[in-house]
Amino acid sequence: MRILFKDANILNVKDGTLSLGNVITCGNTIEYVGTSSFGEFDEVIDCNKNIVMPGFVDAHCHSPMSILRGTGDDTALDEWLYNYMIPLENKLTPDDIYWGEKLAVLEYLASGITTVEECYFENEKILQALSQSGLRARVGFGPSTRKVSGDLQTYLKTQLSLFEKYDSSLLKPCVYIHAIYSTTQEDIEKSVDFSAKHNLPMSIHLSETLDEVGNCTVQNGGLTPPQYLESLGFFDRQTLCYHCVHMDKDDLQILSDYDASICTCPSSNVKLASGIAPVYAMQNKGINIAIGTDGPASNNSLDMFKEMFLVATLSKVAISDASVVKASEVLKMATLNGAKALGFDSGEIAKGKKADIIVVDIHNPHMHPHDNLVSNLVYSAKSSDVKLTMVDGKILYRDGKYTNEDVEQIYKKVDEIKKRLKNEH
């Protein structure tokens, strides 16, 4: 398949500029970006000066929690987690998780998210749903809030073997430790060993709340969460740390020294009252910052436009300076930095990159006038402006329609699951 995106405002996320031109994809790759066009095309998409940009990389999500959207909202964090989330999650069957993942997929594609980092349970079902979807994803497994049955080592091996039947350019594994507070030191060490042995990257929730930081320092001889993880060799691996809300400059220096990536999740952090992440300080340490939605039960949507607005504006208000964390920087975080954090060769509209592309409509009232479209993308655009979502050269969503998904069936299944959970609760 050779496809021409014609007459587009092409976003270069590396320098935050737009230029009018054409993009050609061939198979799963971007073949050409420029003002010409050549050869035969299977399809010509007239972009009508709409923005063509890389799809968003949602670098942290627990997608099947879409099933729990709106549950326990407006309660304190502990109540939300221990009275709502964990009891309900314990009732979720593998099939529930499959349908929850599929509901999330609908939202991902409609809002221009082409790649996700997925951390949940029942990865067999998650991989199945993701594989059907055509999304690009990194899927984590490891010690989490749901107790591993049997020996951790065996569990990790079994989990890794699940990936064998899927296209490794689209679905990749990583070793995911839920958090310091939910995992023993022994299990962290075993996970790091496993990651080293199989050359796998690692992810973890880190310094998300003040409680986490306080408890860690008390329980580990004054070590902050990054210091504690450093002492266990965690950062010797290629790592992605979610949240990082409560980190001082010494903590950030550790992450910087080891080339760790951070995924900031502003919606979740403000909705659960965790805090505002020090994104400007992270930038100043040269850390690769990606953006994530976190789960749909703590957000409550999978919308990278909302996250971009929040990253830019919360960073400004946190240090009383409206000039920091600029729109162009945030666009790079939401795309290229995310791809880098997850180890995918995508995240920009450039020759040779994987064809993960979205078309964003600019012919809407809130996108006018058009003289600063980079700014409009971060401060004015809505996820409903996404007209088309392509992953790996395949168009998966266009003008409200999905290529691979049966929307009504998914809604029906989710309704049935919710009805059953309500009766059980």
Added chain:
Amino acid sequence: MRILFKDANILNVKDGTLSLGNVITCGNTIEYVGTSSFGEFDEVIDCNKNIVMPGFVDAHCHSPMSILRGTGDDTALDEWLYNYMIPLENKLTPDDIYWGEKLAVLEYLASGITTVEECYFENEKILQALSQSGLRARVGFGPSTRKVSGDLQTYLKTQLSLFEKYDSSLLKPCVYIHAIYSTTQEDIEKSVDFSAKHNLPMSIHLSETLDEVGNCTVQNGGLTPPQYLESLGFFDRQTLCYHCVHMDKDDLQILSDYDASICTCPSSNVKLASGIAPVYAMQNKGINIAIGTDGPASNNSLDMFKEMFLVATLSKVAISDASVVKASEVLKMATLNGAKALGFDSGEIAKGKKADIIVVDIHNPHMHPHDNLVSNLVYSAKSSDVKLTMVDGKILYRDGKYTNEDVEQIYKKVDEIKKRLKNEH
């Protein structure tokens, strides 16, 4: 015209509940809310269980700044204001302002905003555009950043007389003082006198930034902005104060004692790094809190869904408590409280109220599951979910189409204006 909204999830903003039923409008009024239907209808709108709720009241905006959307973004507040906004605003002709207002109207209607409080210059043009639009609005005039030519008293009289040719149930006047720092004490006093003489409500930007508070106390013998205004008799009038970001409990007590309303504008406050308003403290003082978008150049969109999300979540993170400022409370702020602040008999779906109604689609991935739709409205819904906007019994927007507005002409005019401004700048 008698219209039936059939089979709807009807939102009661007073108690934050939804109930399945029908809404009947007759002329510009809500005639019936309940499970029956009776009589003849000019139109039956099958709501298909979508949410029927009052339209949003955007209680603070400078709409024609839509022309300046994306201008001076990511610069410090002073630079934004003095190097970008004010020089450009000085170049805006009355016609530019007319087209800016019309661009904003498109966004209002598409995102379910049925009522606005408008504060800008060239009210003749603004009233003309608003009158054509069919929106409900309160329009302010008084001493502002653009110098009044001639005597203030005469200016105020002339401004008030502009309203004579418009339907006073839709377009109402108020005396608007831009801010303490941009107005002399004499002009504040003259404005208060005029307001008292003509029985008009008053509005002002108040305690928006720390600079404003600091300068006011230095220049006025230690008086904070609310204390200073109290000393000038401002609060003896019916008042609406925008922003109120930097107020301690004594300041809030003054507003509470005088039954002043507050309009909080969270997007603008975080984007311009002004701060996070103490909304929970305002609630505890029993103050009527409305929500506003502020101008499209400091936001950068007119989207009350975004503002609702921010009011709820910023209030939580500001005091580290995820249980405060609940979704149901925020929905009331965005509708009924706004109508109360502006003095309109609208803002709820109840018999006898003005028929300002919107239909919000729930058949979207991000609105599933449906078991907590009140929460979904605040934390998950997008302005693109608005399918229909009715003001004063008239359908002004439905499924992407406007009844009164020529979208392409507005875009064309805005493009021309921007081109001219660019050449002049």
